[in-house]
Each structure stands twice: as structure tokens, then as C-alpha cells.
Amino acid sequence: MSDEAQPPRMTAQTAMVPxxxxxxxxxxRALVKCYRGRPAVNALSLDIPRGSFYGIVGPNGAGKTTTLNMMTGLLMPDSGKVMILGRDVWSDVDTAKRVIGVMPQGDQIFDRLTGLQLLVYSGMLRRMPRSEALGRARDLLEAFDLTDAGGKRVCDYSSGMTKKICLATAMIHSPRLLVLDEPFESVDPVSSANLKDILAEYVDTGGTVVISSxxxxxxxxxxxxxAIIxxxxxxxxxxxxxxxxxxxxEDRFLELVGGRHQAKRIAWLNGSGSEEDQETE
Known part of the structure; x- marks a missing residue:
């Protein structure tokens, strides 16, 4: 039976975890993270195939970002196991991180550097020779339509430009796995289309992309x-x-997570104007 013919796999917390x-x-496998005694991630299990473009979706507070942070070695789980390309992340975090590219948020980068400086710095943090990091940084600036902004400080970038430079820092070491949290938020349609093309080409070469959106x-x-979480x-x-x-x-998502209800009518919210307004017209 082909993948398309098989029913979706519904996951529940079970005593026996493969x-x-x-x-x-x-x-x-069975990933758990609690805050103040409440589970943010509750024995979550998931397999992401190699070479896939994988979307993780869920309502606010569903545990998406917490899961991604534990998956990439940024947040230690309370229990459970994560393997990246066959390697146990939490038995050797440094080795796992070498094959992962994680897109930082705008407040997690050194925004007083220029775009070019930030990319070169990111490459050298990955133990690249400066000349190699510089060459890759220039390639990325061109690919992301940021060549003219390469000499400007990142703090002066628009929100969309900042999103693009953050994604570029995650790609400079040519990782085998890219993990992107809301990568297209605040990105204009033209830039968004270019980013999609870059990511699609990356997957075509054998890379794996995981996005939350x-x-x-x-x-x-x-x-x-x-995966719906x-x-x-x-x-x-x-x-x-x-x-x-x-x-x-989207309909399937709402069916699985629930929460949609008939909008409450706000009596005073009247697009045609109040009675007093109408009397004065």
C-alpha cells in the first residue's frame, strides 16, 4: 500500500514505546517537558523522514517550540529520547549540533554587526576558515537579496530582512537538517517565494527541513x-x-484540535455607525 493510500497515524500516549x-x-520517543508541574510536552513521539519537508503545526501553547528546542539540543528534556540522523542528541549534544541548522530569532543575534559580519561570524563559530566563511556569506547575501544590505547593521534591517539574515546564519555551514520556527513570518511575498525556492532546492539535494507555522x-x-500537535x-x-x-x-486541523466556536457578537461594534451618528448625517 502506498503512502498516499494509508490512513493518517493517530498517536496516543501508550505504555509501550517502540x-x-x-x-x-x-x-x-516519549519526550516530556514540564513547567511548574504542568506538561508542555507530554510523552511525545514522532519520526521525521530523511529528505522530507516537514511541517509541525498546532495552536498557541501546543508545545511546538518546546519540542523543537529539545530536538535541537537547546533545551534539556525531563525525560525521553531524541535521535538526529541516528545519533542520540543528549548523549553528545555538540556532535548533534554540527549537522543541524537552527534559525535564531531576531533578539538572539548580534544585531550591531553588519549582515556580512554576522554571517562570517556564524561561519567561523562553526570552525570554518575566514576565507570560506566570507565566500559563503556573500553567496547567501546574494541568494537572499541582501547584497546591498550586507554593509548595514542588522539592527537597521526591516523585520523581513532580519528574518532572512537569521535563516542565512542557520544555513552557512551546510547542515543536513534545518529547523525553522515560523520562517516566513513578516517576510514579503517576493522574498518568501525566493526563500521557498532555496529551501525546496535544499530538500532536493537530500537535506531535511522542519518548520513550525x-x-x-x-x-x-x-x-x-x-504533524499536528x-x-x-x-x-x-x-x-x-x-x-x-x-x-x-485547515479544516482537518480544526477538527483534531477543536476550540473553534461561534464568534460572540459585540453589540456596540457597528460598522454602519451608531444611531446618534446616523441622526447627524
């Missing part, structure tokens, strides 16, 4: 696979077609 899959790009249409259009658990995962199950992905 071992991680060393062939997967990312294999997560709130934009269902983008995930449905770009991703090969998707809610309350720290995977509600469904598989190919986009499997999870959508013949529906629009």
Missing part, C-alpha cells in the same frame, strides 16, 4: 509531511495527504 528509528532524520495554506503547499501530544502525523484525509488541511 525504540527510535535510526533511519529517520529525527526520531523522538501557523499558516496552514503554506504548510499544505510546501510540505511533504505534517496539541497539548504536548501528536494528534496526527504522516504525509500531508494522509493527515488531511481528503479535507482541507
Amino acid at each position: 525504540p527510535p528509528d535510526p533511519q529517520a532524520a529525527v526520531s523522538i 501557523h499558516v496552514m495554506a503554506l504548510v499544505e503547499r510546501m510540505c511533504t509531511h505534517v 496539541d497539548h504536548g501530544l501528536v494528534r496526527a502525523d504522516g504525509t500531508v495527504a494522509q493527515v488531511a484525509a481528503g479535507e482541507d488541511l
Whole structure:
């Protein structure tokens, strides 16, 4: 039976958890993280195939960012296991991080550097010779339409430009796995299209991209696979077609996570104006 013909796999917390899959790009088993006694991630298990463009979606507070941080060695889990390309992340974090590219947020970079300086610095942190880092930085600036901004300080960039330079810092060491949290937020349509082309080409060369996003249409259009997370658990995962199950992905998402209700009418919110306004017209 082909992937497209198989039903989506519905995941529930069970007593018996299979071992991680060393062939997967990312294999997560029974991952747990609690804050003040409350689980943000609740025994979550997930396999992300190599060479996939994988979307992770869920409502606010579902545990997406916490999961990504534990997956990439940025946040230690309370329990559970994560393997990246067959390597246990938390038994050797430094080795795992060498094959991962994580897009930082705008407040996590040295924004007093110029775009070129920031990329060169990021490359040299990865133990690249300066000349190699400089060459790659210039290639990335051109690819991201930032060549003219390469000499400007990042703190003077627009929000969309900042998003692009953050993504470029994650790619400079040519990682095998890219992890991107809301990569297209605040990016204009033209730049967004260019970024999508770059990421699609990266996947075509054998790389794996994992993105979190709130934009269902983008995930449905770009991703090969998707996982829907809610309350720290995977509600469904598989190919986009499997999870959508013949529906629009957004409708399927709402069906699985719930929470949609009829909008409350606000009596004073009247687009035609108040009675007093109408009397004075």
C-alpha cells in the first residue's frame, strides 16, 4: 500500500514505546517537558523522514517550540529520547549540533554587526576558515537579496530582512537538517517565494527541513509531511495527504484540535455607525 493510500497515524500516549528509528532524520520517543508541574510536552513521539519537508503545526501553547528546542539540543528534556540522523542528541549534544541548522530569532543575534559580519561570524563559530566563511556569506547575501544590505547593521534591517539574515546564519555551514520556527513570518511575498525556492532546492539535494507555522495554506503547499500537535501530544502525523484525509488541511486541523466556536457578537461594534451618528448625517 502506498503512502498516499494509508490512513493518517493517530498517536496516543501508550505504555509501550517502540525504540527510535535510526533511519529517520529525527526520531523522538516519549519526550516530556514540564513547567511548574504542568506538561508542555507530554510523552511525545514522532519520526521525521530523511529528505522530507516537514511541517509541525498546532495552536498557541501546543508545545511546538518546546519540542523543537529539545530536538535541537537547546533545551534539556525531563525525560525521553531524541535521535538526529541516528545519533542520540543528549548523549553528545555538540556532535548533534554540527549537522543541524537552527534559525535564531531576531533578539538572539548580534544585531550591531553588519549582515556580512554576522554571517562570517556564524561561519567561523562553526570552525570554518575566514576565507570560506566570507565566500559563503556573500553567496547567501546574494541568494537572499541582501547584497546591498550586507554593509548595514542588522539592527537597521526591516523585520523581513532580519528574518532572512537569521535563516542565512542557520544555513552557512551546510547542515543536513534545518529547523525553522515560523520562517516566513513578516517576510514579503517576493522574498518568501525566493526563500521557498532555496529551501525546496535544499530538500532536493537530500537535506531535511522542519518548520513550525501557523499558516496552514503554506504548510499544505510546501510540505511533504505534517504533524499536528496539541497539548504536548501528536494528534496526527504522516504525509500531508494522509493527515488531511481528503479535507482541507485547515479544516482537518480544526477538527483534531477543536476550540473553534461561534464568534460572540459585540453589540456596540457597528460598522454602519451608531444611531446618534446616523441622526447627524
